Amino acid sequence: MSSSSSSRNLSQENPIPRPNLAKTRTSLRDVGNRRVPLGDITNQKTGSRNSSLSSTLVHCSNKIAQSKKAPKPALSRNWNLGILDCGLPPKSNANSNTIVPYEDTELPQIDDSLLSSSPGLSVDASPTQSDPSISTHDSFKSHIVEHMVESSTDDGNDDDEIVNIDSDLMDPQLCASFACDIYEHLRASEVKKRPALDYMERIQLNINASMRSILIDWLVEVAEEYRLSPETLYLAVNYVDRYLTGNAINKQNLQLLGVACMMIAAKYEEVCVPQVEDFCYITDNTYLRNELLEMESSVLNYLKFELTTPTAKCFLRRFLRAAQGRKEVPSLLSECLACYLTELSLLDYAMLRYAPSLVAASAVFLAQYILHPSRKPWNATLEHYTSYRAKHMEACVKNLLQLCNEKPSSDVVAIRKKYSQHKYKFAAKKLCPTSLPQELFLC
Structure with missing residues (x-):
């Protein structure tokens, strides 16, 4: 009895440190190559938000001419569109997903008769x-x-x-x-959830098709960097086009719309979803957390939460x-x-x-x-x-x-x-x- 009480006292006086079993999540800012923000400084909300963005605005043609003399950053943009570049964080050179064959592994032998009986097959x-x-x-x-x-x-x-x-x-x-019934339903549904074919000419006065292309190109890089599924990318583009069908937007908020749609699509499609702060970070913190959540709410309300789109x-x-x-x-x-x-x-x-x-x-x-x-x-x-x-x-x-x-x-x-x-x-x-x-x- 005394020995058990003494051991209990010792355990209380010198508790053994236990590992934290709570699920921890590495921030996305620890992943990826360092990206230069998506364009010029016209998208900067405050002068003190990021001092690195306070460079002088250069005309697009001058930027292209300068890019021939100096090496261009990996994700630099000659936007002049009002959409800020994405600053993605540095990434180690090691690729954890690289497949390295094990030298001692013996592969099963293929019977030559199988190959000879199929003359029409070639092996890559x-x-x-x-x-x-x-x-x-x-x-x-x-x-x-x-x-x-x-x-x-x-x-x-x-x-x-x-x-x-x-x-x-x-x-x-x-x-x-x-399968046949599913795809018949998808064919009927794709007609109902398509964006207008002429929204850029009728609704949007401050943006054009070129700005849309650059935004989607940036979303492709973000999806590839953070290993989001292709379905997430396609859904995000669909949400962008459907929102622009009925809502005029200025070029300063076009990237905000893009990242909000990517966040909505990720919540719908992904198993592990980046946090709101991570999506703010990939815009180089151009937009605050509340601004991103407000845009998310605006998109969801306009789409009437109809997110299942073929x-x-x-x-x-x-x-x-x-x-x-x-x-x-x-x-x-x-x-x-x-x-x-x-x-x-x-x-x-x-x-x-x-x-x-x-x-x-x-x-x-x-x-x-x-x-x-x-x-x-x-x-x-x-x-x-x-x-x-x-x-x-x-x-x-x-x-x-x-x-x-x-x-x-x-x-x-x-x-x-x-x-x-x-x-x-x-x-x-x-x-x-x-x-x-x-x-x-x-x-």
């Missing part, structure tokens, strides 16, 4: 690093894709045969029993599955190229005239033709599941090809840099044709 020997934003949301069967099997044979004999892509009833993620990314996943057909192993290059073309469409205000499902179908069409120009890019399976014939997509496909071929402005390079990486199979570096044969659109 380049190791591919998996990316969470792709593998999680694009239905990849493995998080680490070491080898992708590409079909090099012409499947022309299957062009008129419709492949059932909903035959896998065992995978609950595919929702095979309800985007081109929703349709792209299913259309790529239809393009895969009977192939058991998806083509990673084809998926990355289609995603690249679809993401390019976000930058162009004129692409709002096309429905998201049409943009997704056109991206698959163009990606198929770029990779296999000797084959028909459209078949009965794609026509059945997209509900589009080739002749219906001609204008949209040609606009996507124009976006792919045109020389990018120095202010909108984020998407091309993103898809020039190895993990995206260097999709942005693929050589695109200057024109398309007219016979592709006759059917």
